[in-house]
Each structure stands twice: as C-alpha cells, then as structure tokens.
Amino acid sequence: MNTKFKPENYNSISPYIITGDASEIINFLVEVFDAQELRRFPGEDGHLMHAEVRIDDSVLMLADSTDDWQPIPGYVHIYVPDVDATYQKALDHGGESVQKPKQHDGEDDRRGGFRDAMGNTWWIATKVK
Numbered sequence: 001m002n003t004k005f006k007p008e009n010y011n012s013i014s015p016y017i018i019t020g021d022a023s024e025i026i027n028f029l030v031e032v033f034d035a036q037e038l039r040r041f042p043g044e045d046g047h048l049m050h051a052e053v054r055i056d057d058s059v060l061m062l063a064d065s066t067d068d069w070q071p072i073p074g075y076v077h078i079y080v081p082d083v084d085a086t087y088q089k090a091l092d093h094g095g096e097s098v099q100k101p102k103q104h105d106g107e108d109d110r111r112g113g114f115r116d117a118m119g120n121t122w123w124i125a126t127k128v129k
Helices: 022-033 083-092
Strands: 016-019 036-042 048-055 058-064 075-079 096-102 109-115 121-127
Touching: 016 022, 022 036, 022 048, 022 058, 022 083, 083 096, 083 109, 083 121, 096 121
Parallel strands: 016 058, 075 121
Antiparallel strands: 036 048, 048 058, 096 109, 109 121
C-alpha cells in the first residue's frame, strides 16, 4: 500500500470553493479563522487558478470563477475554539449573519453561521458538553 499518496499534513478530503474573488475570501479567512495561506497559483490573465489555506488541521482549496467554471456558493462547517468570538469576528469583517450562535436542546455544540461577501455560508461550532 502506498503510504505517501497525499501531501503531509493534508486530510483525504478538502472542500473546494469556486468563487468570484478567491483573494477576497482568503483575506476574510485569515482575519476570521487565522487561516494560513499555503499556496497560490495565479493564471496568466491574473485570475487565481488555485489557492490553498489551512484552518486548524484542515486545508480548504479555492479558485476564481471563469466562464467555464462558474461560482458555486459553498457550505462549510468548522469547529472553532470560541464560536461566539469567531462569529463576531466574521461580522466585524463583513460577514452577514445567518444564525446567531446558540445551543439547541440536547446538542453538545453551540453553533452559529454567517455568509461571506461571495455568498459562501460558514457554519461554526464549539463543543460545550
């Protein structure tokens, strides 16, 4: 069995977001989630062909949309150390509230959600039980 079938420190699954302005989303992710930019590959015409950011233990991949690859808003769930602080950071950096953080009866998580400027929805949660 090939034990080196993926890059070191990558999960087997990485969400991929195609958006109208990947650079704007990367900046948002850096501010809100303290994301670390790993790679960025610009195309000859200046659009972002591919980029990768690390958020905690996971890698998110992004690209600018093109005529052939239309933007598709994504839905991503992320566990964070403090759902309330992260939610507020998102709003402070232009995010739009989808759901204020709360804990539903019988759930172990406190969760909330927001939408970024490109229409991607980010569900965030912190395990509280």
